[in-house]
Amino acid sequence: MKKERQDMTRRDFIKTTGTGLAGAAVLASPFGPLAGRAFAEVAPPKLALEKNPVVKVLRWSVFIGTDKEYWEKNCRKWEKVTGGKVINEYISWEDVRPKAAMSAAVGGGPDIVLGWHDDPWLYPDKLLDVTDICTYLGKKYGGWEDVCVRYGSKDGKWIAVPMGGPGQEIVYRKSWLNEAGYDEFPKTNEEFIKCCKKLKEKGHPVGFALGHAVGDGNNWAHSWLWSWGAKTVNKDGSVAINSPETRNAMEGMKEIYSAMIPGCASWLDAHNNKAFLANQISVTNNGISIYYAAKKKFPDIAKDTYHSNFPIGPVGHPAELHLFNQAFIFKYSQVPNAAKHFLMFMLEKDQCAPWINAMEGYVTPGLKAYRKLPIWTADPKNTPYRDCIKNMLWNGYEGPIGPASAEVMAEYVVVDMFANYCARNVSMDKAIAQAEKAIARAYKK
Amino acid sequence: MESESIYDRPPGMRQRFSRALENPTVLGLLFVAPAELLLLVFLAYPFVLGIWLGFTDTIVGRQGHYIGWQNYIDLVNDTQFWLTAFNTFFYTVIAVILKAVLGIGLAVVLNRDFKAKGLVRAIVLLPWIIPTALSALCFWWLYDATFSGISWALVRLGIIDHYINFLGDPWNARWSLIAANVWRGVPFFTIGLLAGLQTISPDLYEAADIDGAGSWKKFRRITLPLLTPLLTVVTVFSTIWTFADFQLVWIITKGGPAGATHIFGTLSYERAMQGGHFGMGAAISNFMLPVLVICVLIAFMFLKKED
Numbered sequence: 001m002k003k004e005r006q007d008m009t010r011r012d013f014i015k016t017t018g019t020g021l022a023g024a025a026v027l028a029s030p031f032g033p034l035a036g037r038a039f040a041e042v043a044p045p046k047l048a049l050e051k052n053p054v055v056k057v058l059r060w061s062v063f064i065g066t067d068k069e070y071w072e073k074n075c076r077k078w079e080k081v082t083g084g085k086v087i088n089e090y091i092s093w094e095d096v097r098p099k100a101a102m103s104a105a106v107g108g109g110p111d112i113v114l115g116w117h118d119d120p121w122l123y124p125d126k127l128l129d130v131t132d133i134c135t136y137l138g139k140k141y142g143g144w145e146d147v148c149v150r151y152g153s154k155d156g157k158w159i160a161v162p163m164g165g166p167g168q169e170i171v172y173r174k175s176w177l178n179e180a181g182y183d184e185f186p187k188t189n190e191e192f193i194k195c196c197k198k199l200k201e202k203g204h205p206v207g208f209a210l211g212h213a214v215g216d217g218n219n220w221a222h223s224w225l226w227s228w229g230a231k232t233v234n235k236d237g238s239v240a241i242n243s244p245e246t247r248n249a250m251e252g253m254k255e256i257y258s259a260m261i262p263g264c265a266s267w268l269d270a271h272n273n274k275a276f277l278a279n280q281i282s283v284t285n286n287g288i289s290i291y292y293a294a295k296k297k298f299p300d301i302a303k304d305t306y307h308s309n310f311p312i313g314p315v316g317h318p319a320e321l322h323l324f325n326q327a328f329i330f331k332y333s334q335v336p337n338a339a340k341h342f343l344m345f346m347l348e349k350d351q352c353a354p355w356i357n358a359m360e361g362y363v364t365p366g367l368k369a370y371r372k373l374p375i376w377t378a379d380p381k382n383t384p385y386r387d388c389i390k391n392m393l394w395n396g397y398e399g400p401i402g403p404a405s406a407e408v409m410a411e412y413v414v415v416d417m418f419a420n421y422c423a424r425n426v427s428m429d430k431a432i433a434q435a436e437k438a439i440a441r442a443y444k445k
Numbered sequence: 446m447e448s449e450s451i452y453d454r455p456p457g458m459r460q461r462f463s464r465a466l467e468n469p470t471v472l473g474l475l476f477v478a479p480a481e482l483l484l485l486v487f488l489a490y491p492f493v494l495g496i497w498l499g500f501t502d503t504i505v506g507r508q509g510h511y512i513g514w515q516n517y518i519d520l521v522n523d524t525q526f527w528l529t530a531f532n533t534f535f536y537t538v539i540a541v542i543l544k545a546v547l548g549i550g551l552a553v554v555l556n557r558d559f560k561a562k563g564l565v566r567a568i569v570l571l572p573w574i575i576p577t578a579l580s581a582l583c584f585w586w587l588y589d590a591t592f593s594g595i596s597w598a599l600v601r602l603g604i605i606d607h608y609i610n611f612l613g614d615p616w617n618a619r620w621s622l623i624a625a626n627v628w629r630g631v632p633f634f635t636i637g638l639l640a641g642l643q644t645i646s647p648d649l650y651e652a653a654d655i656d657g658a659g660s661w662k663k664f665r666r667i668t669l670p671l672l673t674p675l676l677t678v679v680t681v682f683s684t685i686w687t688f689a690d691f692q693l694v695w696i697i698t699k700g701g702p703a704g705a706t707h708i709f710g711t712l713s714y715e716r717a718m719q720g721g722h723f724g725m726g727a728a729i730s731n732f733m734l735p736v737l738v739i740c741v742l743i744a745f746m747f748l749k750k751e752d
Contacts, residue, residue, distance in 0.1 A: 261591065267590070403721055411720055416703040423702055
């Protein structure tokens with residue numbers, strides 16, 4: 001009897017106060033500028049939790065250990081607050097899409113999936129409307145970054161909760177940069193190309209994945225393409241790759257390719273990390289994981305490792321692509337309210353801030369208020385990663401997000417276009433024509 | 446009133462069933478029914494579904510519609526598809542020939558008497574029993590542009606002065622994949638043919654010795670003809686596996702550089718599972734069917750002959 005009364009009290013409490021604020025008895029976590037801010041002015045949506053809810057979550061395997069540690073800690077906190085249970089299934093990040101697709105197709109499986117890029121747009125009709133929690137979180141935490149709105153909402157309705165992105169920035173060796181005559185990392189494409197060549201002359205080639213590297217290859221190739229003002233498709237989805245801007249991007253890439261270490265055309269995601277840590281390359285694009293690994297195992301390299309945002313091209317503003325992670329709930333879930341409550345709870349300051357801080361900059365959240373977390377300034381080398389999501393465009397820019405944009409990325413159309421021209425000596429016209437055909441095939445469906 | 450004999454009564458259900466069981470055809474069908482059911486559910490259904498999907502525009506999370514031959518027309522007009530078709534045939538033909546030649550050679554050597562014969566035979570089998578994913582990862586490292594053990598050794602020996610770009614150049618990448626496949630597949634030929642060699646009567650070789658036949662003549666006139674049926678079956682099986690390969694290529698190159706090493710299996714996976722276009726992915730897989738069916742028919746023919 002006593003237990004039942006306790007449950008009732010807890011449930012009532014959640015109903016009236018909503019989210020994770022319930023569990024947020026003041027913790028001793030350092031929130032930096034966020035500490036003490038009155039976020040509770042916005043009323044959370046009232047979610048009547050199901051009885052003893054068990055929420056199954058499918059998510060990507062952690063890139064760094066503290067991610068899992070704090071994610072699990074927060075899950076246990078949610079369990080304490082709600083009396084529910086969270087079952088996390090961690091799988092390789094590249095396998096999330098096929099597994100989630102299977103769940104969408106058969107109508108069973110995890111309640112929540114932490115998927116990538118266009119995933120929710122492949123089966124939007126099968127997803128629960130999460131407008132209430134996204135609106136609440138947005139209002140409370142300074143709004144969502146633009147790309148989050150683009151990725152998470154469809155026809156004015158939120159279909160997924162943006163969790164943020166393991167961003168990619170330029171990772172470079174400061175001493176070698178100085179040796180090449182630069183005090184700081186170049187800010188424009190033109191200077192960047194020159195710098196890469198000088199580094200190569202000094203015996204420090206650069207390395208960017210032009211192989212089928214899901215993250216590094218796609219992010220690098222798209223960011224470079226967009227920085228020149230080029231794009232795969234127009235707003236209406238018509239093919240736009242065959243343009244003077246694309247040709248400029250191709251020429252620029254070929255010049256950088258001449259400064260690359262041999263073999264980049266075959267690089268998969270792990271190659272640049274290993275080459276950088278083995279002193280083989282001076283510059284690459286990557287998440288903060290290289291620096292993280294260096295701090296643990298190669299302190300000398302870590303001391304000399306710095307980060308910079310991608311250089312700005314003729315387009316005149318940052319135009320980057322990063323991995324983008326969003327959580328979505330399937331309509332078949334037996335615990336829809338608990339699932340929504342769980343996601344809301346996880347993005348509340350008391351849970352999200354320690355989680356992000358613990359990941360040391362690996363994941364950049366999509367809520368603007370979290371730009372002020374101490375992790376972004378505690379080590380100045382982390383700062384470029386703070387702006388990843390702010391500087392990001394969406395996959396398939398500037399066209400619609402959906403199966404076509406997913407297909408173009410999955411087939412490495414942009415990466416292969418550059419690789420064909422730079423590494424396989426295919427003529428520029430032919431390389432662009434091949435890409436054009438593949439993009440047209442994807443978007444005509 | 447005449448009493449009705451049981452023989453005059455029309456047979457009841459039970460009797461009819463008993464009589465049916467006496468019919469060997471019916472009984473035989475009943476015996477194989479469980480196996481047939483399993484085959485139907487786990488092989489025939491996915492097989493038919495795969496063919497059907499190839500004629501639809503099914504994408505992940507969306508019910509597809511019948512679109513006739515459109516997927517196949519798109520593929521025929523797709524340069525990546527033709528490159529993939531070329532890669533698949535090139536990879537299969539070269540790898541199977543190399544595996545067969547090396548397999549026969551090794552089998553003949555291992556058929557001789559020497560010390561630690563058993564141990565060597567067991568070692569030869571190792572590449573076959575190591576999980577493919579694991580051996581693929583080893584080759585991925587061996588071919589790494591920066592850390593390749595092969596390049597390192599050759600540089601140290603003074604044979605080359607820079608690291609080989611194994612996987613960054615399309616032709617290097619194709620040959621590298623073939624080498625990995627041959628390494629993995631040779632034991633299947635060796636062990637299979639070794640078993641065949643041991644069934645050849647030594648009397649035949651003794652008679653040939655008396656007639657003054659040399660080693661090459663004995664191999665051509667005795668060994669090869671007697672091994673041919675087995676060699677055919679082993680080759681056909683190896684062709685099927687090589688043609689439908691996936692793991693080695695996916696782990697080592699993911700079809701790169703720039704799609705230059707895609708084979709049917711990897712392209713199908715990329716488009717269906719990663720791109721979400723199940724219809725197109727299934728259509729690519731279906732292109733493998735004719736070749737695989739021919740292989741199966743050849744194997745079936747030879748196995749029947751052997752019986």
